Amino acid sequence: MSKVKAYAALSPTTPLVPFEVDRREPGPTDLVIDIAWCGVCHSDIHQARDEWGGSLFPMVPGHEIVGKVVRVGGAVKRFAVGDLAGVGCMVDSCRTCDSCKRDLEQFCQKGAAFTYNGTEMDRKTPTFGGYSKQVVVTEGFALRISPKLDLAGAAPLLCAGITTWSPLRHWKAGPGQRVGVVGLGGLGHMAVKLAASLGCEVTMLSTSRAKEADARRLGAHEFALTSDRATFKKLAGHFDLILDTISAPHDYNAYLGLLRVDGTMVLLGVPPQPAPVAAHALIGGRRSLAGSLIGGIAETQELLDHCATHGITSDVEVIPVEKVNEAYGRMLKNDVRYRFVLDLATL
Ligand code: NAP
Ligand code: ZN
Ligand code: ZN
Numbered sequence: 001m002s003k004v005k006a007y008a009a010l011s012p013t014t015p016l017v018p019f020e021v022d023r024r025e026p027g028p029t030d031l032v033i034d035i036a037w038c039g040v041c042h043s044d045i046h047q048a049r050d051e052w053g054g055s056l057f058p059m060v061p062g063h064e065i066v067g068k069v070v071r072v073g074g075a076v077k078r079f080a081v082g083d084l085a086g087v088g089c090m091v092d093s094c095r096t097c098d099s100c101k102r103d104l105e106q107f108c109q110k111g112a113a114f115t116y117n118g119t120e121m122d123r124k125t126p127t128f129g130g131y132s133k134q135v136v137v138t139e140g141f142a143l144r145i146s147p148k149l150d151l152a153g154a155a156p157l158l159c160a161g162i163t164t165w166s167p168l169r170h171w172k173a174g175p176g177q178r179v180g181v182v183g184l185g186g187l188g189h190m191a192v193k194l195a196a197s198l199g200c201e202v203t204m205l206s207t208s209r210a211k212e213a214d215a216r217r218l219g220a221h222e223f224a225l226t227s228d229r230a231t232f233k234k235l236a237g238h239f240d241l242i243l244d245t246i247s248a249p250h251d252y253n254a255y256l257g258l259l260r261v262d263g264t265m266v267l268l269g270v271p272p273q274p275a276p277v278a279a280h281a282l283i284g285g286r287r288s289l290a291g292s293l294i295g296g297i298a299e300t301q302e303l304l305d306h307c308a309t310h311g312i313t314s315d316v317e318v319i320p321v322e323k324v325n326e327a328y329g330r331m332l333k334n335d336v337r338y339r340f341v342l343d344l345a346t347l
Helices: 042-048 151-158 160-170 186-197 209-218 230-234 252-256 279-283 297-310 321-332
Strands: 002-008 017-023 030-039 065-072 084-087 090-092 134-138 178-182 201-206 222-225 239-244 259-267 288-291 316-320 339-343
Touching: 017 134, 030 084, 030 151, 042 321, 065 134, 065 151, 084 151, 090 134, 151 160, 151 186, 151 297, 151 316, 151 339, 160 186, 160 239, 160 297, 178 186, 186 201, 186 209, 186 239, 186 297, 201 209, 209 222, 222 230, 239 252, 252 259, 252 279, 316 321, 321 339
Parallel strands: 178 201, 178 239, 201 222, 239 259, 259 288, 316 339
Antiparallel strands: 002 017, 030 065, 030 134, 030 339, 065 084
């Protein structure tokens, strides 16, 4: 065991504070990673404030981790000391169930080991995330990061990137398809970049008029203001695929009306409260309402390789660790352009 500096939420109602966690001695298949950068995801806020219920405290959030390998166990094959490595939302899974065999570890039937606010597969040892100096992870759940990428900008690919990539791939987004992205924050800006890189016709649907120029710079072909009711008339029946990244409760029915016949709206945002869905919003156009959770390890590697090839990273605002509470406050006011990333050298 070694003691590692971290930042933690000690309760749902108090700001994050400096903290220390125990990291295990690396086993034969483990890597020890010195964390350089960690993105701040809205899921960190939901969980640190226990908005989804069942949060475990003390909690060290952070699942968009990039750093350098400083130790490897004797059986590690794909990583060596000095390599770059990334860790996303999971650190292990059962590896034997149907989901795991299909490279869908996020849906592990025994329950994956999530990077924080969970336990290792022993169901006893708590997991602590990337708001810390080091992490120990089994090599099968570590991702390769190309040195060609800006590393602070690469960190958010581990959650915001894969969460938007996976539904684009699953619903076969490509040229000729109209994709609507709802909410221009961390997930939304990656969705715009990735959908544009796949050749889709991308429309940004946002409550923030001030983000229009950015949306177009990120790759959106159109911008529509959702605080304007006229938008829902003008774009009725328009989209093949909508990715909904909104973090707060909102009316799903209004957005379902924007789908074409056989179109699909995928919920990515996880508002704490449920919202009603009217059958009428679906049956008229044989529309689907779906959901998607991050992505498997192989698909995450596919995304990272796609980003290295196309030079895609997140637009980040790098901050020292002690500003994380301020960053949470700004995200809650939709004031994020477009991902806060913690510089762990400041811890
Ligand atoms: P974020 O950076 O805070 O962005 C959320 C955006 O949603 C805001 O910038 C804003 O965009 C829009 N929004 C916020 N409140 C709104 C409201 N009341 N009405 C309408 N629009 C609103 O958050 P994020 O990190 O992208 O995460 C978004 C959500 O996805 C969170 O709920 C998070 O937990 C969830 N998530 C899910 C997965 C998954 O696997 N499914 C993975 C990661 C995160 P505009 O200013 O453009 O309106
Ligand atoms: Zn996340
Ligand atoms: Zn499994």
